[in-house]
Amino acid sequence: MDAAADRVRTRSGGRSEQVRRAVGEATLAFLAEGQFNFTMVDVAARAGVGRRTVYRWWPSRDDLLVEALSTHVRKAPTVIDTGSWERDLRTLAHKLAEFASDPIEIAISSIMAGGQNQVFNALVITQWEPSMNTWREFVRRAIDRGEVRAECSPSTIVNSLLAPMFLAPLTLRRSMGEADVDALVDLLLSGTGPAAGGNREGVPLVGPSRN
Structure with a gap:
């Protein structure tokens, strides 16, 4: 988990930062709607990001939640x-x-x-x-x-x-x-x-x- 968070933090600026923000906001949107059982494919679709990118940068749902919560707490x-x-x-x-x-x-x-x-x-x-x-x-x-x-x-x-x-x-x-x-x-x-x-x-x- 920590390693995944560290990996995400190293990507900043440009397209990588846009993808990170989009994925974090998409995950938060599901939470705001009371949908906790969303899939990684759901997040990719909502964020407008390729599935492979999501699976490569956030290998698990917990990694997506870390990204989303980090986005929110900031x-x-x-x-x-x-x-x-x-x-x-x-x-x-x-x-x-x-x-x-x-x-x-x-x-x-x-x-x-x-x-x-x-x-x-x-x-x-x-x-x-x-x-x-x-x-x-x-x-x-x-x-x-x-x-x-x-x-x-x-x-x-x-x-x-x-x-x-x-x-x-x-x-x-x-x-x-x-x-x-x-x-x-x-x-x-x-x-x-x-x-x-x-x-x-x-x-x-x-x-x-x-x-």
Whole structure:
């Protein structure tokens, strides 16, 4: 799997890049339509690419899924770190809410929630890891600046931000509205800021590690 991904990454620019983009988008289109049992021939036809090319560059369905998920995740919001934890967190949160409401993302989340294909779930998690690392590092910088308490866990904060946004389209059949996003951000700010305390037992409200 990794070798196949590496092989795809080495082809960039010109016709090769066009083929890669077409195949990734075609595969994502099937996922967005709820069609998970597509074949490599189906993808080739939809992408307008020769079957031999698809089989040569992406020898298995998993390779196609890696390409598709990589194409999708590259569109995920990035952090614009201006040095203001509150402003930057709020900006990122609204962008993430919009991304989570994309039909492709909803379809991917639905497939994962169904738990019927653990290989697919693992591929999604792997493709998201670079973005997750970026967002966790964003929290660490806020901790280093003293805007977030040192005992707070970047992973817990990021997960607390993401979970409602990606679950809302699945459970409520709608994306989080702007007011909902702002309320979530306010909750995270109040629970992680320097002045925030623990619960009645003195236990921090956020995870104890910085991982």
